[in-house]
Amino acid sequence: MPKSNPLEVADRLHSAAIRLLRRLRVADDETGLSAPKLSALSVLVFAGPQSLKELARAEQVTPPTMSKLVADLETEGLAIKHADHKDKRGVRIEVTAKGRALMEEGRRRRLALWRKKLARLPKADLALLDDATRLMLRIAAED
């Protein structure tokens, strides 16, 4: 049995991630949701309201980057900032009903692209990706 070469695996992981994402950077015409916005909304929906710092960390961007992103979401009525009553410096960022609905629509539309590709795969390949994606998310979450 051939031993996996970590360098080659790393190389392919890097290349595959780049290529798979390249076409998905642009905003979805229908919903107007870009990948970063959709991703941030998803975090707010699935992990609940949180501070800007927490959200920035979850999305692995700096606080100023997230500050701007949240400001845009707020302008579009997709999220809302409440003052944190315990710490007056802080904010609680929450998704609105509109944001939740648009997130679900955007997610559905964006994932349709992936689903179309995955639908053609044999079951074994899908199972392989199932396991691998869980692992990849674990790796991504590290430090």
Place this chain on the structure above:
Amino acid sequence: MPKSNPLEVADRLHSAAIRLLRRLRVADDETGLSAPKLSALSVLVFAGPQSLKELARAEQVTPPTMSKLVADLETEGLAIKHADHKDKRGVRIEVTAKGRALMEEGRRRRLALWRKKLARLPKADLALLDDATRLMLRIAAED
């Protein structure tokens, strides 16, 4: 045995790719190579000289985007454009010796980040990623 849910797999694949890449967008301080530049150089090294259109297609960007990227690479002495003698509209883009060396250095440094993560994994997980990344590249290459 639980059946893999394509929607969930698609979702995780999307999220994982985003998160894994987010930190790698920035140029590497040592080599000055951004991910797109490194990636384009890699294509030139591994697939050989080619036209701008071909390179753009390989990298899944529009020709203007690639035109600018190649112009930058040329300014930095990493690639060179030759006129295509068969079609005077076209160019042949080639990596220089300096470009090749920097690509290898950049690749080594960039992949070190991944390798560090992968080094901690059990063999079975590495083998899983080995298979999965091959599959992902196949999927990404589809039209």
Place this chain on the structure above:
DNA sequence: TTCATTAGTTAGTCAAACTAATTATCTGAG
């Protein structure tokens, strides 16, 4: 009480993507 730390924002910059329009060349239908 005061001063370092922390949360968030603002200002300014940059890279990399896009579309639209332009230039130069090629090619095939009449």
Place this chain on the structure above:
DNA sequence: CTCAGATAATTAGTTTGACTAACTAATGAA
């Protein structure tokens, strides 16, 4: 053989999303 449409690449201009540096306001510990 010619010229009208197609093609290769570039230029111009815009947008998005990332960053750092510097700021304000609030906190908390010595």
